[in-house]
Amino acid sequence: MKALWYAGMVMLLAFSLVSVRAQTAMEAIIETPDITFADLKTAIAEKKVTLLDCNGSESYAKGHLPGALDFTAAGENLAKLLPEDKAMLVVAYCGGPKCKAYKAGVAAAKKLGYTNLKHFSGGLSGWQEAGETLEK
Known part of the structure; x- marks a missing residue:
């Protein structure tokens, strides 16, 4: 019994x-709002965003959004690579609308105390579909 x-x-x-x-x-x-393509493009142009590419290092090497950090390669050094200002906009992205890899980047940044976190749901595919090129 x-x-x-x-x-x-x-x-x-x-x-x-x-x-x-x-x-x-x-x-x-x-808790992770989406950022529009237009707002993201403006933030990149004004250097008011840190991008986290959450697609993995192999994908990152093939192409990523301009200035993006390779989240996978950053590993334990992520805190050193992110801005000192924890209120700075940090946007995580992955392959496209159905990809959920961005969640790891958001969770890591949140754990480090970042408060202005967003997700670019368009990801790599949305960026290219809008006519933009990837950085290598």
């Missing part, structure tokens, strides 16, 4: 943890 009770408690704990993780992931999505 005790074994059955313990098994039930373990299952309850496991379901609770899954629920908390799902809720945390959903909150991250809700």
